[in-house]
Amino acid sequence: MTESKACMEMAEQNLLHTYNRYPIVLEKGEGVYLYDTDGKKYLDFAAGIAVQSLGYGNRELNEAIKEQVDLLMHSSNLFYNVPIARAARRAVAASGMERVFFTNSGTEAIEGALKAARKYAFQKDGRRDHEIIAMEHSFHGRSLGALSVTGNAHYREPFEPLLPGIRFAVFNDLASVEALVNEKTCAILMETVQGEGGIYPAEPEFIRGVQAVCEKNDILLILDEIQCGMGRCGELFAWQYYGVKPDIMTCAKAIGCGVPAGAFFLNEKVASRSLVPGDHGTTYGGNPLVGAAVDKVFEIFEREKIPAHAKEMGAYLAEKLEGLAEEFPCITARRGMGLMQGLVLTVPVGEVVNRARDNGLLVITAGSDVLRLVPPLIIEKAHVDEMIEKLSRALRQVL
Numbered sequence: 001m002t003e004s005k006a007c008m009e010m011a012e013q014n015l016l017h018t019y020n021r022y023p024i025v026l027e028k029g030e031g032v033y034l035y036d037t038d039g040k041k042y043l044d045f046a047a048g049i050a051v052q053s054l055g056y057g058n059r060e061l062n063e064a065i066k067e068q069v070d071l072l073m074h075s076s077n078l079f080y081n082v083p084i085a086r087a088a089r090r091a092v093a094a095s096g097m098e099r100v101f102f103t104n105s106g107t108e109a110i111e112g113a114l115k116a117a118r119k120y121a122f123q124k125d126g127r128r129d130h131e132i133i134a135m136e137h138s139f140h141g142r143s144l145g146a147l148s149v150t151g152n153a154h155y156r157e158p159f160e161p162l163l164p165g166i167r168f169a170v171f172n173d174l175a176s177v178e179a180l181v182n183e184k185t186c187a188i189l190m191e192t193v194q195g196e197g198g199i200y201p202a203e204p205e206f207i208r209g210v211q212a213v214c215e216k217n218d219i220l221l222i223l224d225e226i227q228c229g230m231g232r233c234g235e236l237f238a239w240q241y242y243g244v245k246p247d248i249m250t251c252a253k254a255i256g257c258g259v260p261a262g263a264f265f266l267n268e269k270v271a272s273r274s275l276v277p278g279d280h281g282t283t284y285g286g287n288p289l290v291g292a293a294v295d296k297v298f299e300i301f302e303r304e305k306i307p308a309h310a311k312e313m314g315a316y317l318a319e320k321l322e323g324l325a326e327e328f329p330c331i332t333a334r335r336g337m338g339l340m341q342g343l344v345l346t347v348p349v350g351e352v353v354n355r356a357r358d359n360g361l362l363v364i365t366a367g368s369d370v371l372r373l374v375p376p377l378i379i380e381k382a383h384v385d386e387m388i389e390k391l392s393r394a395l396r397q398v399l
């Protein structure tokens, strides 16, 4: 039996079957390429689901992590540690937010954001029946709290009852948000650019309108930047493009570029009137190992101007995708911002993903009919050209 086959069998015999995995075993990465255990090379336009923004084998990042492994990996939040203090300083300065809490994942960042919003509202009026407005087709994670605000009934139903007081509005429909606002509303939560739901950027008038509704009613605006943030959409955070600013922001995925990390950020208004000692915590969150990685990620992003590069490459990618859509009538729309792009297909998107993989290209899906392109942010035009060529071939094979 081949090594890859043995691995797949071992995994299927022991791991809980919650994923239908693609039948390859990835072994190593280099730049924007991945290699499987059979030695096959793939151009990676998935980036571990928008995580590996610096690609693979970034020397500087890897060295920083390795040095910290030898020094101290974990110490708990009962003590201070230098790497996370530095990471927090960089994260706060880069975001323009005022406080940060580090988590181990995006889901946990959402949990923290929801708790901060509830506590803020509780401090204000003492009510214990606050409501949160979230969006249809949103995705915020799989824990019970994050699931409660995820706008996909199919994901939610088997796990009900979930959090009470969650109301769903229609993304990009301001009137639908306004219709749900009442004296109990404490927060409005949305992804700045919806990811899993099918790559839908917020309309500028919508997100600005939501912010105005929040300001008028002292409702907190929570923006989930877990997928669209960290430079992916051409700004460090996608809200910067719209000229809005959240009260609370969640971040994860690329913030650790491979090291499991997340964070929620707060402005001073919320930070000073919400979570206090005893209200929230984590054993691993923000440990020295993660701190070293996050600090280095922000340093590299700043020095190498990664968001600006993503903007430039995103424009090139969008142009090439438009060309592809002209050539292939099975592509009915292109949506996205920067290096977070989606193609709406009338042919089975899973088959296109499979043929692309055969051709040495990794892409993923979003929603039921969207091909999602979320490459490392360090790609160059030649990689876009190579992707287009491989994807064209895959599309021809499916037609």
Ligand SMILES: *Cc1c(COP(=O)(O)O)cnc(C)c1O
Residues within 6 Å of the ligand: 105, 106, 107, 108, 110, 139, 140, 141, 142, 191, 195, 196, 224, 225, 226, 227, 228, 252, 253, 262
């Ligand atoms: C991935 C994702 C999450 C969940 O993050 P995990 O790290 O998987 O827990 C939440 N929100 C958005 C927008 C995401 O893309």
